[in-house]
Amino acid sequence: xxxxxxxxxxxxxxxxVESVFSETYLTTVGVKIDKKTVALGDRPVSLILWDLAGEDxxxxxxxxxxxxxxxxxxxxxxxxxxxxxxxxxxxxxxxVDYGALPFAMLINxxxxxxxxxxxxxxxxxxxxxxxxxxxxxxxxxxGVEDAFTxxxxxxxx
Amino acid sequence: MANLPAAxxxxxxxxxxxxxxxAWLRIDDTLALAEAGGDLEAYGLGAVQPGTAxxxxxxxLEGLLPLVETPWEMPSVEVGRGRVxxxxxxxxxxxxxxxxxxxxxxxxxxxxxxxxxxxxxxxDMTLAQEREAVLNRRLEEANAALQAAQAELERWNxxxxxxxxxxxxxxxxxxxxxxxxxxxxxxxxxxxxxESILQSHRRDIAALFCDLRGFTAFSETAEPEEVLELxxxxxxTLVPLIQSFEGxxxxxxxxxxxxxxxxxxxxxxxxxxxxxxxxxxxxAMARLFDDWQRRGHAIGFGVGIAQGFATLxxxxxxxxxxxxAIGTVVNTAAxxxxxxxxxxxxxxxxxxxxxxxxxxxxxxxLLTIKGLSRPIAVSSVAGLTKVHPxxxxxxx
Numbered sequence: 001x002x003x004x005x006x007x008x009x010x011x012x013x014x015x016x017v018e019s020v021f022s023e024t025y026l027t028t029v030g031v032k033i034d035k036k037t038v039a040l041g042d043r044p045v046s047l048i049l050w051d052l053a054g055e056d057x058x059x060x061x062x063x064x065x066x067x068x069x070x071x072x073x074x075x076x077x078x079x080x081x082x083x084x085x086x087x088x089x090x091x092x093x094x095x096v097d098y099g100a101l102p103f104a105m106l107i108n109x110x111x112x113x114x115x116x117x118x119x120x121x122x123x124x125x126x127x128x129x130x131x132x133x134x135x136x137x138x139x140x141x142x143g144v145e146d147a148f149t150x151x152x153x154x155x156x157x
Numbered sequence: 158m159a160n161l162p163a164a165x166x167x168x169x170x171x172x173x174x175x176x177x178x179x180a181w182l183r184i185d186d187t188l189a190l191a192e193a194g195g196d197l198e199a200y201g202l203g204a205v206q207p208g209t210a211x212x213x214x215x216x217x218l219e220g221l222l223p224l225v226e227t228p229w230e231m232p233s234v235e236v237g238r239g240r241v242x243x244x245x246x247x248x249x250x251x252x253x254x255x256x257x258x259x260x261x262x263x264x265x266x267x268x269x270x271x272x273x274x275x276x277x278x279x280x281d282m283t284l285a286q287e288r289e290a291v292l293n294r295r296l297e298e299a300n301a302a303l304q305a306a307q308a309e310l311e312r313w314n315x316x317x318x319x320x321x322x323x324x325x326x327x328x329x330x331x332x333x334x335x336x337x338x339x340x341x342x343x344x345x346x347x348x349x350x351x352e353s354i355l356q357s358h359r360r361d362i363a364a365l366f367c368d369l370r371g372f373t374a375f376s377e378t379a380e381p382e383e384v385l386e387l388x389x390x391x392x393x394t395l396v397p398l399i400q401s402f403e404g405x406x407x408x409x410x411x412x413x414x415x416x417x418x419x420x421x422x423x424x425x426x427x428x429x430x431x432x433x434x435x436x437x438x439x440x441a442m443a444r445l446f447d448d449w450q451r452r453g454h455a456i457g458f459g460v461g462i463a464q465g466f467a468t469l470x471x472x473x474x475x476x477x478x479x480x481x482a483i484g485t486v487v488n489t490a491a492x493x494x495x496x497x498x499x500x501x502x503x504x505x506x507x508x509x510x511x512x513x514x515x516x517x518x519x520x521x522x523l524l525t526i527k528g529l530s531r532p533i534a535v536s537s538v539a540g541l542t543k544v545h546p547x548x549x550x551x552x553x
Binding site: 048 | 216217219220221225231232233234235236237241269272273276277280281283284287291
């Protein structure tokens, strides 16, 4: 899970693994590792989810955490356009170090429609480049299951 | 370390490791767990079994082995049960475990928690600043929108004021024109924006004069209230009639009225309109005076009509303008009105010629009129032989 700070990476993992959501924001330091076994067709697959600390001006991403990663989920906050730029920057650096790994991009906090600040045109632009981009909400669960399932299918292909 | 006594080294180790959960794993070159030790339970690894794939038993090692570099450290990893450890990796250097990979889990939960608290404060502050910036931006946008709306409102107000001023001016002009024109004609002139027709000019008009017979004697004997009532009824009856024929009302003094046709707006048949109006007036006055005559007042009504060129235009100054006609035709009509008996409509020969086709006329011969050097031929209108559409509409 990669992205700027407070975009909802930990909440997305919690929603996906435990089906719960907490309103309390608790920043992640280092990395938190979770495991979820899913069935892809008739095949069980264990996903080891590395929830990395968010990036900001002070704490830049430790790319070493990505060693051995099969794919990643990029997360931006739909109410904070700057986090989309951070996500795009992270993807570039990951690609330089680890090549073109499969990834999914979630524009999170889709439930905060009145504060939404990222245009559909911008997302369409990314989709035209072949990106898997979806709005998501850790609060409601919208788009969460789809993103992990789709990424799991692509990394195990 | 070599210079430190063993007791000191031991104490330092005890200080550094006090209260920390420490566990270790040794993994062979087939990535199977060779052995494990330390506080494995603290990391949820109490059930690990040597001889099986290590990634099955310690999922956090998935993808990390075999090592790409050694030694290698992965700091601050929360691996389970809320415990956070720095993961240290290295390969054995000779001896029986040469080539095996060692993994040391050194607990750093207190350090992680301290860093988390600081980081949390910094992020909360940053998020608060971001929210404040967003709110400020929205406030500025709302303020700008408000200012734009206010400017627009001011512009509308100015436009409205201008419109009101224009309309007030227009209403003023219309009300001035309505004093002598039919309301529809007054509005037509004002809406066209061309009032040049009110400037002094000459035109062929039909002039109609009328007044009451016996009014002077009546006003001497009647109460002032009765006189005012008579005049009110008289004007209230005649003025709408004049307007229905689109006549221009010139003078309005006491019992005398002067109306003319073909100015300021031209009409194709001024003499005909004047005569038809006069007949309508006579019939209306007969009904009105019936009551007064029954009360013993000898009130009558006479009309004089002439046609010819006159000089017309606005007379007066500032807010006291009247539109009036001056010329022999006006004098002639006034004199004919003076000499007309009750119920008589006297017309000049030109007027008689213009209306003879639909009017029953009585030749009055040549009459000497005051102010004219020669006698003129005068006819009296006995009645109409064809009903005018306006009369028909008015039920007369």
